Amino acid sequence: MARAALSPDAVVDLGLRIVDEEGPEALTLSAVAGRAGVATPSLYKHVRNLAELRVLVSGRVMGELAEVASEAVLGRSGDEALRALMDGWRSYAARHPHRYSAMIQSPRPETAETGDRLVGIILAALRAYGLEGQAAIHAVRCLRAAMHGFALLEAAGAFQLAEDLDESYALLARMVVSGLRAAGER
Amino acid sequence: MARAALSPDAVVDLGLRIVDEEGPEALTLSAVAGRAGVATPSLYKHVRNLAELRVLVSGRVMGELAEVASEAVLGRSGDEALRALMDGWRSYAARHPHRYSAMIQSPRPETAETGDRLVGIILAALRAYGLEGQAAIHAVRCLRAAMHGFALLEAAGAFQLAEDLDESYALLARMVVSGLRAAGER
DNA sequence: CGTATTCGGCTAATAGTATTAGCCTTTGAG
DNA sequence: CTCAAAGGCTAATACTATTAGCCGAATACG
Structure with missing residues (x-):
């Protein structure tokens, strides 16, 4: 395995934080990427797409x-x-x-x-x-x-x-x- | 007044049809415009924005x-x-x-x-x-x-x-x- | 050790949606 | 008949999602 950094669970964690603070409509890949300090497309290495992130959350x-x-x-x-x-x-x-x-x-x-x-x-x-x-x-x-x-x-x-x-x-x-x-x- | 055509109520009607057939997430200005046979920005003559359309619906x-x-x-x-x-x-x-x-x-x-x-x-x-x-x-x-x-x-x-x-x-x-x-x- | 692999990031590009600005035609009021 | 405004349009901007393909670093292993 390479760097530890992100993981599907970590992405969900960030997603939950966004949901808590800004509501479910604010749960967006770019918002998660922003919090993770990563470019949006990088998230696709951990999560299939936005729909799946929603389901995981x-x-x-x-x-x-x-x-x-x-x-x-x-x-x-x-x-x-x-x-x-x-x-x-x-x-x-x-x-x-x-x-x-x-x-x-x-x-x-x-x-x-x-x-x-x-x-x-x-x-x-x-x-x-x-x-x-x-x-x-x-x-x-x-x-x-x-x-x-x-x-x-x-x-x-x-x-x-x-x-x-x-x-x-x-x-x-x-x-x-x-x-x-x-x-x-x- | 100019042409009859659209109206706020008519826009809401189309919105309701979309909601019924494709679900609330499918309620989009471009979808409404498509059904109305009109370009998306034209809808702004009848409805303030998507958020307002949702509230009207x-x-x-x-x-x-x-x-x-x-x-x-x-x-x-x-x-x-x-x-x-x-x-x-x-x-x-x-x-x-x-x-x-x-x-x-x-x-x-x-x-x-x-x-x-x-x-x-x-x-x-x-x-x-x-x-x-x-x-x-x-x-x-x-x-x-x-x-x-x-x-x-x-x-x-x-x-x-x-x-x-x-x-x-x-x-x-x-x-x-x-x-x-x-x-x-x- | 050295090297091949793969993980996990990145940039570039495409596509769909919202929204604003500004133009232009038709229509209805006078 | 004229003209103001209603209501449509195109162009442009800004997000967001998503895909493709590149690349460096960490890891596994010969």
């Missing part, structure tokens, strides 16, 4: 989120696990709003594994509710939709009124819990 | 969604109104997935009015639940997050498993209903 974010989510669920169960998962999810998004928005939701082969991991964690958080088979899938979808919708809207600044967002989120959590209880009892 | 979509939502809520109340609102919302997003994804959630002055209208409609759909003041705001936020999250994920094809999406959405609706009942009783 997105995959990294999904991985971080999965880490947070898994940490939250570990050692807890029932309502407590669910609350911890939801809080961890939201707080990650709030800590890194641009990063969160840079996550690609359309399925890609490159992030399929991490995506499955994330779904598995959500599923695990719901274990105590006694949902079997299909019911569990529906529940995961609803929970994911609720968390994702809230996180995105909050990250975008779409909730403009002064009311406390923590309280709004607490209500969302109560909705999910009561809905899951009802679903588990059928 | 987004505003149009929000307006359509508000139309659908208002239609759904009119003449209904309680669970029925809520179900109709949720179904209308999702079905709009399912009918026009790209369009739905092109909606800008970050608040812009140009779409503030339509956005407020939309929030007002959601609020109206919740009227029967007896939520007062802040509680109503929290409820609107949760409902919005749930609908938006589900719509976005479905539009992105993020729900990959075979389980029926209608059933998943029905569960989401039950979650919301039970959560609102609980919230209204406090």
Whole structure:
């Protein structure tokens, strides 16, 4: 191997920094090259193209989120696990709003594994509710939709009124819990 | 006035067609110009720039969604109104997935009015639940997050498993209903 | 050691998009 | 009929992405 310098991971690191500081639209090869102190075409030695960089960045974010989510669920169960998962999810998004928005939701082969991991964690958080088979899938979808919708809207600044967002989120959590209880009892 | 030909509205129409057919990333001034049979710079006579076109397109979509939502809520109340609102919302997003994804959630002055209208409609759909003041705001936020999250994920094809999406959405609706009942009783 | 290979940078060139400036024709108002 | 302005056009500039091909340095190895 030649010089250490850049690497695909290092390029993704710089990409994440740009996303954090200037938003997902600012993630551009020339911006990354600028930060790396390198000419733009040099990046192609590490990354296939801009589209792939976006996917790699997105995959990294999904991985971080999965880490947070898994940490939250570990050692807890029932309502407590669910609350911890939801809080961890939201707080990650709030800590890194641009990063969160840079996550690609359309399925890609490159992030399929991490995506499955994330779904598995959500599923695990719901274990105590006694949902079997299909019911569990529906529940995961609803929970994911609720968390994702809230996180995105909050990250975008779409909730403009002064009311406390923590309280709004607490209500969302109560909705999910009561809905899951009802679903588990059928 | 000179020739009829183009107009800001016509430009937005073409933009919507492009969004529908090729996705929001394909919304480009040169693409619009191509469809309009006009040179790209000519569009600047009707629209300030690409950013403004995006906002105008987004505003149009929000307006359509508000139309659908208002239609759904009119003449209904309680669970029925809520179900109709949720179904209308999702079905709009399912009918026009790209369009739905092109909606800008970050608040812009140009779409503030339509956005407020939309929030007002959601609020109206919740009227029967007896939520007062802040509680109503929290409820609107949760409902919005749930609908938006589900719509976005479905539009992105993020729900990959075979389980029926209608059933998943029905569960989401039950979650919301039970959560609102609980919230209204406090 | 010395040398061949390859890694990882560079420059040059092409292509697509946004945007501005300034021209020119048609049209509608008077 | 005239003329001002609306609305189109071309030319030019500035990015950005991407490809091709060059070249030096580090590495592997005979």
